[in-house]
Amino acid sequence: MNTRKRKSPSIKFVIKMLVWMLIGGILGFAMSWFGGQADNVGQFFAVIVKSTQSAMIPLVTLVTVSGILFGEIVLKKIKQIEERLRYAEDEECDELEYQEEYIGAWGLNGSNFAMALAILINSVGYSRNYISGSRETAFRFMIAVVIFVVCFFYEGLWQMRYVKVIQSSRPEFSNADPSSMKFQEQWMKSCDEAEKEMIYHSSYRTYLFLSKVIPIFLVAAMLSNLLFDTGMLAIVLLAVLWIMTSMYYTRSCVNMRKKRARG
Amino acid sequence: MPLYNKLKEYRTALGINQTEMGKLAGVSRQTISLIERGDYSPSVTLALKLARICQVTVEDIFIYEEDTL
Numbered sequence: 001m002n003t004r005k006r007k008s009p010s011i012k013f014v015i016k017m018l019v020w021m022l023i024g025g026i027l028g029f030a031m032s033w034f035g036g037q038a039d040n041v042g043q044f045f046a047v048i049v050k051s052t053q054s055a056m057i058p059l060v061t062l063v064t065v066s067g068i069l070f071g072e073i074v075l076k077k078i079k080q081i082e083e084r085l086r087y088a089e090d091e092e093c094d095e096l097e098y099q100e101e102y103i104g105a106w107g108l109n110g111s112n113f114a115m116a117l118a119i120l121i122n123s124v125g126y127s128r129n130y131i132s133g134s135r136e137t138a139f140r141f142m143i144a145v146v147i148f149v150v151c152f153f154y155e156g157l158w159q160m161r162y163v164k165v166i167q168s169s170r171p172e173f174s175n176a177d178p179s180s181m182k183f184q185e186q187w188m189k190s191c192d193e194a195e196k197e198m199i200y201h202s203s204y205r206t207y208l209f210l211s212k213v214i215p216i217f218l219v220a221a222m223l224s225n226l227l228f229d230t231g232m233l234a235i236v237l238l239a240v241l242w243i244m245t246s247m248y249y250t251r252s253c254v255n256m257r258k259k260r261a262r263g
Numbered sequence: 264m265p266l267y268n269k270l271k272e273y274r275t276a277l278g279i280n281q282t283e284m285g286k287l288a289g290v291s292r293q294t295i296s297l298i299e300r301g302d303y304s305p306s307v308t309l310a311l312k313l314a315r316i317c318q319v320t321v322e323d324i325f326i327y328e329e330d331t332l
Contacts, residue, residue, distance in 0.1 A: 194294040
């Protein structure tokens with residue numbers, strides 16, 4: 001039997017608030033020191049931007065080529081697993097399908113990572129100052145954009161090819177068109193109850209994750225504006241994203257409740 | 264949840280594999296596997312479908328055992 005006295009929720013809340021205040025104090029102290037180094041930090045980032053601008057073409061090429069190689073390896077492995085799945089016994093199927101899910105998740109994350117990285121690299125050159133600096137910088141930027149477009153096309157096509165491979169072994173998903181804007185909804189319709197439950201669980205965990213991460217990023221954006229004058233845009237965008245995420249979730253809950261109340 | 268099942272036994276008695284069972288019940292092979300391993304509790308509709316395929320009652324396949332205090 002548990003003899004320990006349980007703390008009331010309000011005491012727990014006060015303790016938590018005190019701990020957060022202490023953390024806030026430590027962080028504030030660290031930030032004030034960091035603020036004193038603002039010039040050095042600003043210079044450090046300026047050097048990073050400058051060197052990324054001058055190496056934009058090789059960097060975007062590297063990301064594109066790595067993305068292509070990674071994508072092809074992943075797709076080849078998935079095709080091999082699909083081939084083995086055709087003749088596998090029930091117990092072996094469980095293991096193979098887990099491997100397929102695991103490798104596919106790496107592939108999808110790799111594909112999205114390559115696109116995000118390509119955007120990030122190109123965005124350092126996406127400034128009027130850089131483009132109008134000289135004909136050479138404008139030309140360099142144009143070449144980087146062309147490679148970036150190739151990267152985007154490939155990754156987009158890769159995701160479609162991945163879906164097609166899955167559809168070849170799971171014909172019940174063949175109604176989902178990967179080129180359609182409603183692909184996710186079409187895919188969901190083809191899922192059975194256990195698969196839907198898995199998607200709902202993952203979506204809810206993603207929502208919980210985002211509702212923790214967005215406020216942290218918002219504070220980081222506010223601090224960076226305070227110390228380095230990075231501008232209000234990031235703060236506004238994150239605040240809007242935070243409100244929208246919460247509103248969309250609650251709206252969905254209310255709509256479902258309404259449907260059930262009406263019967 | 265203390266829910267056990269004998270789906271694998273009944274499926275084996277029918278001489279079909281998980282894929283075939285899934286096709287008959289209108290779900291994926293993975294779902295049949297999850298149910299057999301006790302990692303997923305099916306909906307009432309699916310439980311009834313499975314019982315009908317096995318030609319037994321739902322209670323024959325699914326056993327709910329409450330914790331003894």
